[in-house]
Amino acid sequence: MSTRSADRGDGIRVAVSTVILTLRREGTAAPRIALPLVRRTRDPHEDAWALPGGWLDPTEGLTAAAARTLAETTGLAPSWLEQLYAFGAVDRSPSRVISVVYWALLREEDAVDAVGSDPENVAWFDAEQLPALAFDHARIIEYALWRLRNKVGYSRVAQGFLPPEFTLADLREAYETILGRRLDPANFRRQVDATRTLIPTNAFRTGSHRPARLYRDATDVELADRGPLSPEETSTEETRIP
Amino acid sequence: MSTRSADRGDGIRVAVSTVILTLRREGTAAPRIALPLVRRTRDPHEDAWALPGGWLDPTEGLTAAAARTLAETTGLAPSWLEQLYAFGAVDRSPSRVISVVYWALLREEDAVDAVGSDPENVAWFDAEQLPALAFDHARIIEYALWRLRNKVGYSRVAQGFLPPEFTLADLREAYETILGRRLDPANFRRQVDATRTLIPTNAFRTGSHRPARLYRDATDVELADRGPLSPEETSTEETRIP
Numbered sequence: 001m002s003t004r005s006a007d008r009g010d011g012i013r014v015a016v017s018t019v020i021l022t023l024r025r026e027g028t029a030a031p032r033i034a035l036p037l038v039r040r041t042r043d044p045h046e047d048a049w050a051l052p053g054g055w056l057d058p059t060e061g062l063t064a065a066a067a068r069t070l071a072e073t074t075g076l077a078p079s080w081l082e083q084l085y086a087f088g089a090v091d092r093s094p095s096r097v098i099s100v101v102y103w104a105l106l107r108e109e110d111a112v113d114a115v116g117s118d119p120e121n122v123a124w125f126d127a128e129q130l131p132a133l134a135f136d137h138a139r140i141i142e143y144a145l146w147r148l149r150n151k152v153g154y155s156r157v158a159q160g161f162l163p164p165e166f167t168l169a170d171l172r173e174a175y176e177t178i179l180g181r182r183l184d185p186a187n188f189r190r191q192v193d194a195t196r197t198l199i200p201t202n203a204f205r206t207g208s209h210r211p212a213r214l215y216r217d218a219t220d221v222e223l224a225d226r227g228p229l230s231p232e233e234t235s236t237e238e239t240r241i242p
Numbered sequence: 243m244s245t246r247s248a249d250r251g252d253g254i255r256v257a258v259s260t261v262i263l264t265l266r267r268e269g270t271a272a273p274r275i276a277l278p279l280v281r282r283t284r285d286p287h288e289d290a291w292a293l294p295g296g297w298l299d300p301t302e303g304l305t306a307a308a309a310r311t312l313a314e315t316t317g318l319a320p321s322w323l324e325q326l327y328a329f330g331a332v333d334r335s336p337s338r339v340i341s342v343v344y345w346a347l348l349r350e351e352d353a354v355d356a357v358g359s360d361p362e363n364v365a366w367f368d369a370e371q372l373p374a375l376a377f378d379h380a381r382i383i384e385y386a387l388w389r390l391r392n393k394v395g396y397s398r399v400a401q402g403f404l405p406p407e408f409t410l411a412d413l414r415e416a417y418e419t420i421l422g423r424r425l426d427p428a429n430f431r432r433q434v435d436a437t438r439t440l441i442p443t444n445a446f447r448t449g450s451h452r453p454a455r456l457y458r459d460a461t462d463v464e465l466a467d468r469g470p471l472s473p474e475e476t477s478t479e480e481t482r483i484p
Contacts, residue, residue, distance in 0.1 A: 062330035088304035146469035227388035
C-alpha cells in the first residue's frame with residue numbers, strides 16, 4: 001500500500017523483554033508482588049535497573065526469546081507466560097527500538113531459590129517499591145500489573161503464584177495481593193465453590209492455626225484461555241527454523 | 243544479558259497490519275462481519291489477499307502507523323483501534339518479519355461508503371468466506387475475531403459497529419453476529435438495562451415494524467478500559483518525533 005521512505009523496514013530494531021512476577025512472603029505478613037530487574041552495564045541508562053531481556057535473534061521465535069530470557073534471569077520455568085504488548089513509541093530509546101514484552105508468573109516456592117546465569121546483576125524488588133527504571137520500563141510494569149488485576153477476573157491465573165496444592169486462604173491471599181484489597185473469606189469461599197474448578201484433597205496443612213484443607217486445580221488445561229493462540233501452536237511455529 | 247550473535251538486533255524487519263472489522267447488512271438478512279483485504283502486487287504471495295499494512299517507518303509510532311493504514315485503506319476513522327498482538331514466528335515470511343497487528347472497528351453506516359487511496363486493489367469480504375490469504379493472515383484474522391467475541395463480554399465495543407443512536411434490536415443483532423448465536427430479546431433487554439449505560443432518547447425508528455425507541459450511549463468514555471495505555475498517552479508519545 002505505502003510508498004514511504006521506509007520501503008524495506010530498515011532502521012528499526014526488535015527487543016524482547018519479560019515482566020516476571022511472583023509472590024514474596026516475609027514472616028506472617030501478607031504476601032507482596034515481587035519481580036526481578038537487571039542492572040544495565042552499558043549506555044543508554046548505564047547502571048539503571050531494567051526489565052530482563054535483549055535483542056531478538058533472527059532465528060528465534062518471540063515466545064522462545066521470552067522463555068530464554070526468563071530462564072537466564074531466574075533459572076526457572078514459568079507457570080504462565082503470555083505476550084503483554086509491543087511498545088514502540090519513537091522516543092522510548094535513543095535509537096528506534098520496538099520491544100515485544102511478555103509477562104510471566106512464577107510459583108512463590110520456586111522463586112525463593114531463583115538463580116540465573118548473571119546473579120550479580122539481578123535483584124528482586126517489591127512491585128510497589130521500584131527503583132529508577134531505564135527507558136519506559138516503569139510504565140510497562142504498571143501495565144503488566146494492570147493486566148494481571150484484570151485477568152484474575154476472568155481466568156485462574158492467580159493460581160500461577162501457588163504450588164500445586166494450596167489452601168483457600170493461600171488462594172484468597174494471592175487474590176488480595178493482586179487486587180490490593182481485602183476479600184471477605186466466606187464470600188470468597190462461596191465464589192470459589194461456584195466455579196467448581198478446585199478439588200479438595202485429603203491432606204491438611206497444620207501449624208499455628210487450625211488445620212486447613214489443601215486443594216488442587218480441577219483441570220489440566222491452561223490457567224487462561226488463549227483461543228487461537230494455543231501454546232502448542234505458538235511454540236511449534238515459533239521455534240521451527242526454516 | 244545475552245551475548246548471542248544478534249547483539250545489535252539487525253536482520254529483522256517490522257511491519258504493521260490492521261484487521262478492520264465492520265458489520266454489513268444485505269436487505270433484511272442478519273448482519274455479517276466484513277473486513278477489507280488488499281491484493282498483493284509483488285512477491286512473496288503476489289496476487290494473494292492480505293491484511294492492509296506495510297513496513298513501519300522509523301519516525302512513526304505503532305498506533306499512528308495502524309491509523310494511517312486504516313485511513314489509506316478505507317478513508318475512514320475507526321470507532322475502536324487497539325493493538326491485537328505481535329506475530330513473530332520465524333517461518334511466517336521468507337525473511338524475518340515481526341508484524342505488530344492492530345484491530346479496528348468501523349461503524350456500519352460509515353463502511354458502506356468506504357473508499358481508500360488504492361480502491362482497485364481493495365475488496366471487502368465476509369469474515370466467514372475469506373479467500374486464500376498471504377502469510378499467516380488467516381490465523382491473525384481468526385485471533386482478531388476471537389478477541390472481539392471475548393471483549394464484548396466485558397466492554398461496550400459492540401457499540402463500535404453502530405451509529406450514535408440505535409435501537410435495542412440493532413445492538414442485539416450486533417452481539418448475535420459477533421457471538422454467532424441468537425440471544426433472547428427479553429433477557430438481552432434486561433441485561434442492558436442492568437448495566438445502566440444506555441440512555442433512551444425521545445426519537446423512534448419507524449418502518450415496517452412497530453416504532454422502536456432509539457438509544458445512545460450514556461458515557462463519553464472509551465468503549466473499553468485501556469488502563470495505563472490510555473489513548474491520549476499512547477498517541478502523544480507515539481507521534482512525537484525526537
